[in-house]
Amino acid sequence: SVLTQPPSVSGAPGQRVTISCTGSSSNIGAGYDVHWYQQLPGTAPKLLIFGDTNRPSGVPDRFSGSKSGTSASLAISGLQAEDEADYYCQSYDSRLPGPVFGGGTKLTVL
Amino acid sequence: QLLLQEPGPGLVKPSETLSLSCVVSDGSISSGSYYWAWIRQPPGEGLEWIGTIYYTGSTYYNPSLKSRVIISVDTSKNQVSLRLTSVTATDTAVYYCARQRYQLPNSFDPWGRGTLATVSS
16 A cells, blocks of 8 residues: 555553554655544444544544655554454555555554 | 445456446535545555546546546436446455545545455456
């Protein structure tokens, strides 16, 4: 994938975890927006964070996004069992050109 | 609430054409505020952008699929369609349609439920 994510992360209920998304100068580093999606088992992806740091209506403030240089991160605080899902970052790549996704990160709540 | 539905054929034979439609309910495809995109996900794998269309018919395709993809829009039916020609087993995936904001930040939201297309003889 053009954007690199760790394959998996885990944490205990109540803990805080972060998921990284590493790109390059043709995507995140060029200033293009980063979006994050949550995909619960057997369902379609759902928008979680848009425009680097913004939460759509209805998304708990336990979820937060940040971006610096060629990387972005999704932080989830106060982990809950229902957060167990796959998470994908997405940006735009000028070399493609077009939208690109990270490979996805599976979050396990211990 | 916007609803995207992608009823599909399910099984497609190798070398044939996969055809899918996405019906947009409770929202006009011609609003001008959105693009409409197709994204796919092979079983157990990540997401891949296929292409995007505006209600005017302007299209943008993933270069890796461009030679085999046609995305079209029918404003009278409020639907967008995907045709993928000369399919092989590697095209087996869940295909999603999604709305994409015309203005930045242009994230994908919402997504349809997705339809599994299996390429097999």
